[in-house]
Amino acid sequence: MTVLAPLHFADAREAAALAAFLTRLVHYDRAAAVRLQAGGGALAVFGRPPSFEVLAIRTARLVDAVDLDVTVSAGELLDGIEESAGKAVVPDSVTGPPWAGVLPPRGGWEPVPGLPDVAGMRGAVAAAVGEFRARDEELPEERRTRNERDAIGREIWSRTLGTTGLPLRAVHAAQSLGFLPPGEAPVALFASGPWLRLRTPYGSIALRTVPIALGVAPR
Secondary structure, three states: OOOOOOEEEOOHHHHHHHHHHHHHHHHHOOOOEEEEEEEOOEEEEEEOOOOOOOEEEEEEEEOOOOOEEEEEEHHHHHHOEEOOOOEEOOOOEOOOOHHHHOOOOOOOOEEOOOOOOHHHHHHHHHHHHHHHHHHHHHOOHHHOOHHHHHHHHHHHHOOEOOOOOOEHHHHHHHHHOOOOOOOOOOOEEEEEOOEEEEEEOOEEEEEEOOOOOOOOOOO
16 A cells, blocks of 8 residues: 655645535545546646536645646545645545546647626526426326436537537536636636536536547547
């Protein structure tokens, strides 16, 4: 077993923000894993909340220039965060899920125009949630099954936001994980190859517009 030194955050508030992110991930999946990458005084934490089919990314500044690349239990990492001390104990590594080997690129990102403001994105999510509930209620009893509801959800959340090509499920994920800021804080959309990335002051949501089969190593 390799014992890793604790991560010390440049600001204790970043430890609290990371804890909030991990709490949401564990809420969706008690067995959630996250991949940690650190270098040059920065930490990136990647997670994949179930059903959204996106990657959620939370970053933080570190006191030391630590080099780290490991996949760990989200719950154990959450347990190892000491918010008042502004540090986190990195737990033992785990066998990473397939998605952990398919991360977005670090560079080559270009702005994508047409993204609505935060109020518009929240409105789009609220309208989609309302439509899902209405269509679910209209289902006759014999069709009110998990498969039928999942099909309705896939149809609604696969719709794209305006002309951006960004699926609504990515915006829903950003809102559910606490990434959409209040007020008019800046948000932006970027593309790099087959990837899209919704960036906000609280984190990013990334997804491939051309999915690959998870479990098959990319060439």
